[in-house]
Amino acid sequence: MDFISNLMKGIDFALSFTNIIGILIGYFIGVVVGATPGLMATTAMVLMLPFTFTLDPLFAIATLMGCYKGGVYAGSITGTLFNIPGTPEAAATALDGYPMGQRGEELRALEIDLFASVIGGTFSNLLLLFTAAPLAFIALKLGPPEVAALIFFSLTVVVSLMGDTPLEIWKGLVSVGGGLFIGMIGLDAMTTTRRYGFGIVELDKGIGFITCIIGLLALSEVLVQAEAITSLKLSDRRSRVPSKKPTFRSRINDLKVCAVDILRSSLLGSLLGALPGIGATTAAFVSYGEAKRAAKNPENFGKGDVRGIAAPEAGNNAVCAASLIPLVTLGIPGSVAAAVLFGAFMVQGMIPGPMLMITHAEFLYGLFFLMILTDILGGALVAYPIIRVARYIFRRVDYSLLFPIVTVFCAVGVYAVDFSIFDIKVLLFLGVLGYLMKKTNFNIPALVLAFILGPILERNMRTALLISQGNPAIFIKSPVAAALLILGVVSVILSLKRKKRKVITI
Amino acid sequence: MKIGREGKIALGLIAFCLINYFYLIPTQVVQQGSSPVYPLIVNTFILVSSIGYFYQSTLRRKRVSEGEEFEEKKVSSTEKGEKSIKPVLRVIAQTAFIIIWVTVLEYVGFLLSSMVFLAASIILYGSRNYFKIITASILFPLVIYLLFKVVLKTALPEGILENLLGSVFFGQ
Numbered sequence: 001m002d003f004i005s006n007l008m009k010g011i012d013f014a015l016s017f018t019n020i021i022g023i024l025i026g027y028f029i030g031v032v033v034g035a036t037p038g039l040m041a042t043t044a045m046v047l048m049l050p051f052t053f054t055l056d057p058l059f060a061i062a063t064l065m066g067c068y069k070g071g072v073y074a075g076s077i078t079g080t081l082f083n084i085p086g087t088p089e090a091a092a093t094a095l096d097g098y099p100m101g102q103r104g105e106e107l108r109a110l111e112i113d114l115f116a117s118v119i120g121g122t123f124s125n126l127l128l129l130f131t132a133a134p135l136a137f138i139a140l141k142l143g144p145p146e147v148a149a150l151i152f153f154s155l156t157v158v159v160s161l162m163g164d165t166p167l168e169i170w171k172g173l174v175s176v177g178g179g180l181f182i183g184m185i186g187l188d189a190m191t192t193t194r195r196y197g198f199g200i201v202e203l204d205k206g207i208g209f210i211t212c213i214i215g216l217l218a219l220s221e222v223l224v225q226a227e228a229i230t231s232l233k234l235s236d237r238r239s240r241v242p243s244k245k246p247t248f249r250s251r252i253n254d255l256k257v258c259a260v261d262i263l264r265s266s267l268l269g270s271l272l273g274a275l276p277g278i279g280a281t282t283a284a285f286v287s288y289g290e291a292k293r294a295a296k297n298p299e300n301f302g303k304g305d306v307r308g309i310a311a312p313e314a315g316n317n318a319v320c321a322a323s324l325i326p327l328v329t330l331g332i333p334g335s336v337a338a339a340v341l342f343g344a345f346m347v348q349g350m351i352p353g354p355m356l357m358i359t360h361a362e363f364l365y366g367l368f369f370l371m372i373l374t375d376i377l378g379g380a381l382v383a384y385p386i387i388r389v390a391r392y393i394f395r396r397v398d399y400s401l402l403f404p405i406v407t408v409f410c411a412v413g414v415y416a417v418d419f420s421i422f423d424i425k426v427l428l429f430l431g432v433l434g435y436l437m438k439k440t441n442f443n444i445p446a447l448v449l450a451f452i453l454g455p456i457l458e459r460n461m462r463t464a465l466l467i468s469q470g471n472p473a474i475f476i477k478s479p480v481a482a483a484l485l486i487l488g489v490v491s492v493i494l495s496l497k498r499k500k501r502k503v504i505t506i
Numbered sequence: 507m508k509i510g511r512e513g514k515i516a517l518g519l520i521a522f523c524l525i526n527y528f529y530l531i532p533t534q535v536v537q538q539g540s541s542p543v544y545p546l547i548v549n550t551f552i553l554v555s556s557i558g559y560f561y562q563s564t565l566r567r568k569r570v571s572e573g574e575e576f577e578e579k580k581v582s583s584t585e586k587g588e589k590s591i592k593p594v595l596r597v598i599a600q601t602a603f604i605i606i607w608v609t610v611l612e613y614v615g616f617l618l619s620s621m622v623f624l625a626a627s628i629i630l631y632g633s634r635n636y637f638k639i640i641t642a643s644i645l646f647p648l649v650i651y652l653l654f655k656v657v658l659k660t661a662l663p664e665g666i667l668e669n670l671l672g673s674v675f676f677g678q
Contacts, residue, residue: 167512173555174559176555177552181552188540193539195538401628407604415663416654428601435597440515
């Protein structure tokens with residue numbers, strides 16, 4: 001009963017012309033940026049974040065969410081048209097999307113991309129809507145030792161799942177340590193004394209969340225692209241096969257053929273997305289693999305099969321809303337995009353976590369409702385018209401203008417937070433650090449998540465130790481905390497062993 | 507024993523952890539009156555991970571058989587021959603441009619410094635279309651400046667051009 005009344009209040013609160021315009025603007029920006037190779041959906045979110053400070057909270061967060069959803073979907077556009085996926089997760093879609101496009105059926109491929117994205121996204125939105133409240137209720141029962149153990153578990157799971165080899169797992173752990181270290185710089189939150197300040201007064205407030213994510217995610221990407229700029233030309237190698245336009249009947253037929261795959265992938269993507277650390281890329285490839293495994297004629301995959309397009313698209317879009325489940329129920333961002341939204345919530349004066357479900361239930365249900373609208377309206381009013389002109393737009397992207405402009409955006413975005421030139425210098429330092437991490441294959445998402453979760457981990461750990469008068473046994477006495485700590489350690493050990501075997505057998 | 511690039515990075519990290527244990531934590535944490543417990547835990551975590559990383563990187567080098575190593579070397583030397591030094595120089599130049607831009611930003615203002623920075627960066631990224639370069643490097647900072655000044659009602663670092671625009675258009 002509470003659920004229905006909260007949902008109705010949320011719909012009433014959220015349903016306004018302004019909010020709908022907000023999600024459409026966000027979706028549009030996400031589609032344009034996400035489809036542009038070299039720029040990610042999260043880059044667009046990061047760059048938009050400073051401009052949302054003065055906006056209405058619901059409008060701001062719904063716009064960012066629209067941007068994320070638009071960006072995740074749009075990676076497949078350039079993947080299908082030019083075989084250059086705009087985002088990593090779209091690489092799975094391009095396996096069949098591009099061959100279909102080469103047969104002159106690019107519009108058909110783009111439409112299947114879109115339908116699958118909308119269905120996958122909506123499925124995931126509904127899962128978030130129905131599970132958020134019960135999970136938040138359970139999360140409310142967790143005390144400081146359990147929360148500290150949960151964060152430890154989340155970070156180790158992120159590292160275990162993101163690394164493909166033992167070396168990458170170790171690098172992931174070092175990255176987590178780096179994130180925890182950067183998170184310590186500034187005033188100690190409990191004693192308000194300086195830590196790692198080196199006499200620089202500006203460091204007292206610590207490294208800003210926005211400076212950190214813009215530097216590590218966006219500016220580092222600009223530097224990487226400065227190196228790779230010559231390989232980023234979208235050549236139009238379409239064979240001279242005449243374009244075939246899909247008919248109403250062919251569209252229905254396509255949907256019938258891949259309906260089961262879309263539903264299976266939506267479920268897979270939602271479940272994988274709800275776990276911290278599993279991004280849209282894993283979900284897309286797992287969904288593709290499952291669709292191929294279930295097919296009676298798997299040999300058609302890779303040659304432009306509709307199921308090979310629909311399955312990964314539904315899977316990667318289903319991750320979007322599901323990745324918010326740990327954020328709104330536990331206050332733990334499970335992905336980089338969720339981390340950006342975590343920052344957006346904080347900027348708007350709301351602390352993500354189980355209490356949010358109680359203190360801002362109307363707001364959250366309103367947001368969930370707007371997310372459902374984002375997929376449907378964004379797909380119909382933004383993406384559908386864009387895919388008809390996509391070839392002409394994205395072929396003309398001028399990277400020599402794009403990346404310098406993004407650099408200015410990064411600096412202005414950071415400056416806008418505190419009007420501090422010092423922050424831009426920190427941004428540059430982090431941008432170079434991010435660039436070096438990318439060049440040496442360290443795990444930037446793990447570092448960002450550890451940077452965000454570090455202060456929460458420290459606060460809960462120290463509170464738990466205060467409660468136990470300094471006795472660390474408090475983490476073992478609580479069965480939940482002990483189980484999470486053991487699971488965290490075991491997940492790393494198992495993944496090191498599993499990956500080791502994998503490397504040897506290959 | 508020959509240590510590869512990964513091993514050297516791991517050793518660098520281990521060295522950092524030792525500096526942190528024996529110099530940074532005592533001077534930058536304890537002397538400032540803060541509790542060293544959490545920094546020590548984090549530092550130990552990084553140290554253990556770095557040792558694991560070092561062990562893994564040296565183990566991997568050992569495991570690579572002679573033939574594979576030869577292949578690896580052959581590929582890397584071929585790549586070295588083909589790779590131009592230009593891309594790395596471009597990154598260094600871009601970083602230098604940003605450093606110069608940030609340094610002069612507060613003295614000459616957002617507009618002038620950003621216009622010069624954008625023009626230089628666009629040329630660095632390979633564009634030689636001077637109409638595009640001039641248009642983008644003038645228009646984009648202007649749009650951002652007006653967005654901040656008029657819409658967001660906040661100011662970016664001001665200088666000669668901002669003062670001139672202010673007196674002409676905003677009567678300041």
